[in-house]
Amino acid sequence: MKHLKAPEETTVVIAMSGGVDSSVAAALMVERGYQCIGIMMRLWAETGAGEGSMNKCCSVESMADARQVADQLGIPFYLINVEQPFKQNVVDFFIEGYSAGLTPNPCLACNRHIRFDYLLNYARKLGADYLVTGHHARTRRLDTGEIQLLKAVDERKDQSYVLSVMGQAELRDVLFPVGDFTKPVIRQMAAQWGLPIASKHDSMDLCFIADDDYRRFLQDWASHAMQPGPIVDRAGNVLGEHAGLPSYTIGQRKGLGIGGVGVPLFVLELDSTRNTLVVGRKEELGRTQLLAHHVNWTGDAAVAAGFAAQCKIRYRAQPVDCRLYPAPPDADETTVAVHFAEPLYGISPGQGAVFYDGDVCLGGGIIAR
Amino acid sequence: MKPFIYVDHAATTPVRPEVLEAMLPYFSAQYGNPSSTHSAGRKASVALTKARRTVAALLGAADREIIFTSGGTEGANAAIRGIALARRRQTGANRIITSAVEHHAVLHTVQDLATNYGFSATILPVDADGLVQAAEVERAIYADGDSSAPPSSGGPEPTGNPALAGNPALIGNPELAGNNVALVTVMYANNEVGTIQPVAQIGALCRRLGVPFHTDAVQAAATLPLDVDTLPVDALTISGHKIYGPKGVGILYVRSGVPFLPTQTGGAQEDNRRAGTENVPLIVGATKALELITQERDAERPRLRALRDRLIGAVLAELATARLTGSHTQRLDSLASFVINGVDAEALLIRLDLAGIGASSGSACTSGALRPSHVLEAMGIPSGRAAAQLRLSLGRSNTPEQVDYVVEQLVQGCRVAG
Incomplete structure (x- = not known):
């Protein structure tokens, strides 16, 4: 039972990003005496999109930061190339989702296929007992041996939503050391240890889109999904023209460009088979x-x-x-x-x-x- | 801490203590600028002259044929651009011939001249061992030489006169087939697979046809003779840090009489061929390194070769999916390279590092970008995620015990790095 092994005999791979959370996660594991290996994933990014064309989760600066933190903590650090699996499982999934009239969440796909599949298996391949990430969440071992996934102590920072893709096989092999602390405490620890405390963008949901403009991205990568089409109500009355279904999300009220109807109208449905945006009243x-x-x-x-x-x-x-x-x-x-x-x-x-x-x-x- | 076993000498080598010692006075004590009139400048100037004479003697060259640079990449750039541009100005020659397995310092420079400066590039194929055939070079030289007939099987009559064959005055002779070829550049030995190219043959051919010939000797310098008296090259590039010297310094040899335009201007240093204050300490270091490597080469080669063969033998015996890449016979004494099927190079290198072994996959890479090797590609060998390219390059520090440990860890690593 590896959870009973002494830290000194336990090898962990830490997914490092150069940011405060994963840096503190690494420092905590080192302080607790684990055998630590730092790993950073190089993910897919648009080429020729300016700003060095790097994925925001692994920009040149973040790489340098992570490498420096690892050096400071005295642990080995490696950059691994995950461009292809990321493109296939996250970026293509994102494009296909929007093309099908959905509002896809790429972070869920990334955690399902990249962090807690590709990277977790990579860690196992390197002989690690656990993969450690800087996610704000906690786990608890029940007497039955089952591991529960819990919200973070700092509920405003809780990331259990994007970790909901994990099952027992993954939870058994993953540790979230920062989930036990509030963000201010984590910042304090980082400062104490002399780690980078600059919080990069807190949300990097669209890390692979150079300019954060997913509409421009879809125009470039899936122009077929960004064709204008009619805006209709449930009765089929044409009320206007939309700029491409991915520009809208269900419940959206502003920016529809269909004034003068008398009642506020909301997006009810993105009908990708007919390239039609369906709108209606709040009660609908x-x-x-x-x-x-x-x-x-x-x-x-x-x-x-x-x-x-x-x-x-x-x-x-x-x-x-x-x-x-x-x-x-x-x-x-x-x-x-x-x-x-x-x-x-x-x-x-x-x-x-x-x-x-x-x-x-x-x-x-x-x-x- | 585990002891660290370094088997990546093709990437770089540690500075030898003797080299460090030779350099040290020239940082703070003898800090002069060799161009200065005063005594400090004179001391630096004398050191520089001594270094140049030493290097020239070691290479069998004349003092004025030695240009100190900032390293292999600058050397290759200066030689290729410098000769190609001068040749074009002199004779209108605008073709450059090189091989598909060159280091990017050469390949990208040739491609840049072709893309942006109006040259036409011929990239020669290699065989499965990574060898460039001299006959291919000859065919390429004739390919566009409209006035001359393509060679018969034996090619044009060699001059038979070694003195004449070694005479670069032939360069620029409009009677010769190579008149519209600005430059041939083929590496001495390959950095990824260690194949030694037939540079003597290619050089002799270029002489005969009146084409300047540059060789990138960066990987060859540690183990192969560099005597330009016997080696028919017109230009040759060496890097300091591959021969236990410091990084940031290189030696470029350019034969007297070979057309050459400086690509770095702004001073009269290096006989007007490379502007910029000479880096005296590093030049002294590179010189010392070249001196030591030349003295010890004959004794070190059989030792390295025995280690290399022990390594290759054991890897091929223990790993059924490993294949030796590069020539079996024309191979650097210091380098063993493999493709291992079913193994991911990235994970393997990490496992080796965790076991205290510094190895590499092909050439060094800075950003984690995963690209299939252009060298293996040219040799027709598939590599990538499902076939690990592994390069183990040996050096002065390595022992048979280390080689055995590397093999043991490699076998273990391959078992799980699939």
């Missing part, structure tokens, strides 16, 4: 149900039908009370129907629906409808 937007597919459970098993939980429908959304109905009729094992007591506005297919039981992240899936 509200939904008391969603269907999530590709659902992953962080624990050993799915919850029982009717389980009372909370659900987050976006990274930054507040958790809302709900009941979970795994494997509803006419759907497969990995689909979950989520019922809400009150209508929710802005349920966007492609985003993650992540389930909680208090502090425990139960898992999550991708919103299908």
Whole structure:
């Protein structure tokens, strides 16, 4: 049982980014006596997009920062090339999602396929017992041996939403040392240890897009998905023209360019097969149900039908009370129907629906409808 | 701490203590600028002259044929650009012939001259061993030489007179087939696979056809003779840090009479061929390094060769999926290179480093970019994620015990780095 091994006999790979969280994670592991190896992933970035054309998660400066932190901590540090798997599993997924009228979350894809698959396996290949990341989340080992994924102590910084793709096989081999501390404490530790305390962009959701302009990116990489088309209401009345479906998100009210209707109109649906943007009144937007597919459970098993939980429908959304109905009729094992007591506005297919039981992240899936 | 075993001497070498000692006085004590009139300048100037004479004697060259540079890359740039531009001005020659396995310092320079300066480049193919055939060079020289007939199987009659064959005055002779070729540049030995090119043959051919010939001898310098009396080259590039000298200094040999335009201007240093205050301490260091490597070369070569063969033998015996790349016979004594199928080079190099072994995959890479080797590609050998390129380059510090440890760790590393 490796969780009983002494730190001195335990090898960990630390995913380093040059930022404050992963630097403190590395320092904590070194201080606790683990055998540490620092690794930074070189991810795919647009070429010729200016600014050195580097992915923002691994710019030349971040690489230099991470390398310097590793040197300061006296641990080996390596840069590994993950451009191809990242392009295939994250960037292409992002493009395909938008092309299909979804609002995809590339961080979920990255954690599922890159961090806790490619990188985790890489760490295992190097003989490591654990992969350590600077994510704000915690884990707890139950007496049964099951590992629970918990929200971070600092709930405002909590990243369990994007970690909901992890199962027991991953959670057993991963440690999140900074999740036990609030951000100010982490900054304090960084300052004490003389580590870089500059927090890079807190959110690097679109790390592979050089200028943060995903519309420009899609225009360049998937122009077929950025064609203008009609804006209609539920009755089929044409109200205007949209600039390409990926420019809109469900629940959006501003920037539709269709004034003078008398009532505020909201985006209800991105119909990619007809390249049509469907709008309607607020009461048409509200939904008391969603269907999530590709659902992953962080624990050993799915919850029982009717389980009372909370659900987050976006990274930054507040958790809302709900009941979970795994494997509803006419759907497969990995689909979950989520019922809400009150209508929710802005349920966007492609985003993650992540389930909680208090502090425990139960898992999550991708919103299908 | 594990002891560190360094088997990456093709990337760089440690500065020898004797070299360091020779350099030290020229940083703070003898700090003069060789161009100054005063006594400090004179001391520096004398040191520089001594260094130039020593290097010239070691290479069998004349003092004025030695240009000190900032390293191999600058040397290759200065030689290729300097000769090609001068040749074009002199005779209108605008073709440059090189090989597909050159170091990027050469290849990218030739490509730059072709793309941006109106030259036409011929990149010669190599065989599966990475060898450039002299016959290919000859064919390329004739390829555009419209007035001369292509050579018969034996080629044009050699002059038969070694003195004449060694006479660069032939360069620029409009009667010769090579008149529209500005330069041939082929490396002495390859940095990734260690194949030694037939530079004597290629050089002799270039002489005969009136084409200047430059060789990048950066990798060859540690183990191969560099005597330009016997080596028919018109220009030759050496780097200090590959022969236990410091980084940031190189030696460029340019034969007297070979057309050459300086590419770095702004001073009369180096006989008006390389402007800029001479880096006296590093030049002294490179000179000392060349002196020592030349003295010890004959004794060190068989030792390195025995280590290399021990390494190659063991790797091929222990790893069924490993294949030796490069020529088996025409190979640097210090270098063993493999492609190992089913193994990821990146993970393997990390595992080796964690075991205290410094090795490399082909040439050094700064940014973590993963590119298939242009050398292996030219040799028709697939490499990449599913086939690790591994280069082990030996040097003065290595022992048979170290070689055995490297093999042991390599075998272990390959087992898991798939």
